[in-house]
Amino acid sequence: MASTLNSAVRLLDLAAGRYGSKVGVADASSELTFARLRELALRAGTRLIREGVQGAPVIVYLDKSVNCIVSFMAVMYSGGPYVPAAADIPLQRLEKIIANLEPGCIITDTAKAAALDGIELGGAKVLIYDETVGGEIDESLVYSRLNGVVDTDPIYIMYTSGSTGTPKGVTVCHRGVIDYVSWTSSTFGLTSEDVLANQAPFYFDNSIFDIYGCLITGAKLIIIPEQFFVYQNMLPEFLRDNGVTTIFWVPTVMINVANSHELEKVELPKLKRVLFCGEVMPNLQLNMWRRALPDCIYANLYGPTEITDVCSYYIVDREFEDHEPLPIGRACKNMRLVILDENNNEAAPGEKGELCVIGSGVALGYWNELELTARAFVQNPLNPSYNEWMYRTGDIAYVGGDGLIMYCGRKDFQIKIKGNRVELGEIEAAAMCLENVQNVCAVFDAENERIVLFLESKGDFKLRTINKELLKYIPKYMLPSALRVMEKLPHTANDKIDRKTLGAMLREEGL
Numbered sequence: 001m002a003s004t005l006n007s008a009v010r011l012l013d014l015a016a017g018r019y020g021s022k023v024g025v026a027d028a029s030s031e032l033t034f035a036r037l038r039e040l041a042l043r044a045g046t047r048l049i050r051e052g053v054q055g056a057p058v059i060v061y062l063d064k065s066v067n068c069i070v071s072f073m074a075v076m077y078s079g080g081p082y083v084p085a086a087a088d089i090p091l092q093r094l095e096k097i098i099a100n101l102e103p104g105c106i107i108t109d110t111a112k113a114a115a116l117d118g119i120e121l122g123g124a125k126v127l128i129y130d131e132t133v134g135g136e137i138d139e140s141l142v143y144s145r146l147n148g149v150v151d152t153d154p155i156y157i158m159y160t161s162g163s164t165g166t167p168k169g170v171t172v173c174h175r176g177v178i179d180y181v182s183w184t185s186s187t188f189g190l191t192s193e194d195v196l197a198n199q200a201p202f203y204f205d206n207s208i209f210d211i212y213g214c215l216i217t218g219a220k221l222i223i224i225p226e227q228f229f230v231y232q233n234m235l236p237e238f239l240r241d242n243g244v245t246t247i248f249w250v251p252t253v254m255i256n257v258a259n260s261h262e263l264e265k266v267e268l269p270k271l272k273r274v275l276f277c278g279e280v281m282p283n284l285q286l287n288m289w290r291r292a293l294p295d296c297i298y299a300n301l302y303g304p305t306e307i308t309d310v311c312s313y314y315i316v317d318r319e320f321e322d323h324e325p326l327p328i329g330r331a332c333k334n335m336r337l338v339i340l341d342e343n344n345n346e347a348a349p350g351e352k353g354e355l356c357v358i359g360s361g362v363a364l365g366y367w368n369e370l371e372l373t374a375r376a377f378v379q380n381p382l383n384p385s386y387n388e389w390m391y392r393t394g395d396i397a398y399v400g401g402d403g404l405i406m407y408c409g410r411k412d413f414q415i416k417i418k419g420n421r422v423e424l425g426e427i428e429a430a431a432m433c434l435e436n437v438q439n440v441c442a443v444f445d446a447e448n449e450r451i452v453l454f455l456e457s458k459g460d461f462k463l464r465t466i467n468k469e470l471l472k473y474i475p476k477y478m479l480p481s482a483l484r485v486m487e488k489l490p491h492t493a494n495d496k497i498d499r500k501t502l503g504a505m506l507r508e509e510g511l
């Protein structure tokens with residue numbers, strides 16, 4: 001059925017038809033049935049069309065809540081892509097996104113609308129959420145717009161860290177999402193009886209599994225309230241009290257829960273699926289989960305934002321020793337993974353190379369960034385016969401003896417810190433805006449999982465004051481946790497900042 005849909009919002013129409021009176025989405029203060037979710041989205045969608053949005057992207061800038069999901073659906077009803085923005089996004093970063101995106105509208109609340117007064121909106125209209133859902137529905141207007149959508153049109157644009165300091169807008173199409181959730185729901189056997197607990201922020205594509213997994217199956221989605229991420233040892237109780245059957249979390253959260261030892265104390269008879277994605281899952285904590293909850297299915301999913309969340313998976317079928325690498329497995333349906341060597345030939349089994357992805361989930365590219373797009377999204381060099389869009393992930397991988405793909409890290413300066421994707425270049429670009437700074441280098445100290453900022457300056461700097469400044473440009477999770485000021489940063493023979501020497505200094509001298 002899903003294979004014939006032109007827009008992912010049709011999944012909401014279907015869910016409202018089949019499971020109308022069932023709760024579809026819930027947060028700490030409210031819950032919406034599928035029918036009510038659709039009704040509110042149609043009201044807001046009608047309003048967007050009447051505002052003349054004409055398929056232009058719409059930023060959703062709200063606190064994480066069911067209102068975000070209503071807004072995403074509304075934007076799809078208006079025929080355009082939605083753009084989730086974090087509620088605590090630094091305004092300077094939002095301004096850069098707006099400049100790149102040229103959105104038609106921004107849906108927000110009154111308090112955030114006031115904050116938007118201070119930045120350049122490039123003509124985007126600001127709509128207050130409560131007002132957009134208060135108007136009437138014009139179904140014929142909405143569906144005539146929706147009928148014009150094709151499944152290769154953009155569904156959302158998610159901004160991810162950019163190495164030049166400007167975030168990149170990964171533009172994903174409806175087909176990618178529809179195929180992906182058709183695959184996940186059948187592979188993991190989700191049904192309308194299931195309850196999913198959403199951890200991922202909506203600007204992070206792990207949330208696609210949660211939102212559309214519920215729409216396609218009629219399962220219930222509960223947005224986990226923020227306080228549970230401050231006190232992560234309370235998460236098992238949350239899962240128990242809400243009858244959660246399925247989680248799809250970043251390993252960082254799973255690690256914290258395992259280390260709290262609450263899994264050994266709280267009974268979770270309903271939990272059936274423990275899926276994780278976004279960074280390396282350490283076996284130590286994975287084994288703690290498996291021992292505490294031996295009847296659950298565990299799956300390591302892999303994928304960058306540029307391929308609609310996930311392109312490979314491995315269902316954990318045995319205990320792994322602490323030092324063994326956990327496979328990222330095999331390609332999902334409608335996706336193909338190829339490992340290319342330095343000469344763009346297919347790497348031999350066991351040989352490391354760059355992991356490249358082909359298939360319906362591959363994004364359309366980076367919004368308004370054709371050059372950047374052309375570098376990462378290329379013609380499959382193994383195919384001389386027809387156009388085949390391939391995404392070069394920048395991840396290093398090899399095919400293991402059993403045909404399973406093994407992940408071995410990055411070939412560039414992109415890192416994962418507590419599940420968040422960060423280009424060290426974005427931190428450096430922000431640090432270059434500080435006064436009296438001649439040069440900068442951000443180094444990831446993997447052993448201690450922290451970012452260290454090296455500054456070339458004759459000035460006197462304190463980490464706390466620097467971070468206060470940096471927060472104007474970059475989100476909290478990108479802030480360095482250590483600082484070193486040097487009169488001159490070391491340089492390589494070809495005059496680049498010598499990251500290796502800085503890394504060695506960290507290891508040898510500490511900070």
Ligand code: AMP
Pocket residue numbers: 160205276277278279280281300301302303304305306328393395407409410416420421
């Ligand atoms: P994001 O775009 O935020 O989803 O980050 C994508 C990057 O996270 C990938 O390119 C990988 O480097 C890393 N990643 C995602 N899933 C996994 C996984 N299961 N194991 C190891 N690294 C992963």
